Amino acid sequence: MRSIGSVTPSSAGLSRAISEFVGASSAVNVAEWGSGTGPITRALLSAMPANGKLWAFEIDHGMAAGLRAALPDPRLTVVEESASETLRIAGRVDAIVSALPYSFFPKELTRDLLGAGQASLKPGAPMVLLQYRPDVLPPFLTQIFGSYERRFYPWNLPPALLFRVTAR
């Protein structure tokens, strides 16, 4: 399905790597974009502090309901709305993790979502984006955030790319 973008959930190892790359252990207010069945949600919650707040944006009703039932953690709020609503719902956040399938999205949607990310992050706060294609995100990341860092994570099926940007 084009809004889902991957047939297999992220592995526990990849999810931990994402959580570490975004610095979840020192982030209090965090937004996760496209939680799906929640592998990254779990990794974020196990790293985040006791006073943390995790907003999990997931537009698929079945997945959002499943996540609420599976993870009754008081720090977690599953939001059944588009990630573009982050600022309105969560306010300025300390970090964003995105697993949205940008390679299936129209360019305008990708630009709008990444612009919403920049607007929702505190200045200097990080965003980590999980992708499987190397070519889709870089032009948008350079335009909106100025620069990006890229890491390759080969121990997932499919092998994954992680992009990290910081808000201006």
Ligand SMILES: C[S@@+](CC[C@H](N)C(=O)[O-])C[C@H]1O[C@@H](n2cnc3c(N)ncnc32)[C@H](O)[C@@H]1O
């Ligand atoms: C590739 S799956 C990632 C699932 C999970 N995070 C993982 O890593 O296994 C992408 C998810 O993004 C959700 N999604 C797509 N567009 C979205 C949007 N605009 N806002 C929030 N979630 C969205 C889809 O419903 C899907 O569950």
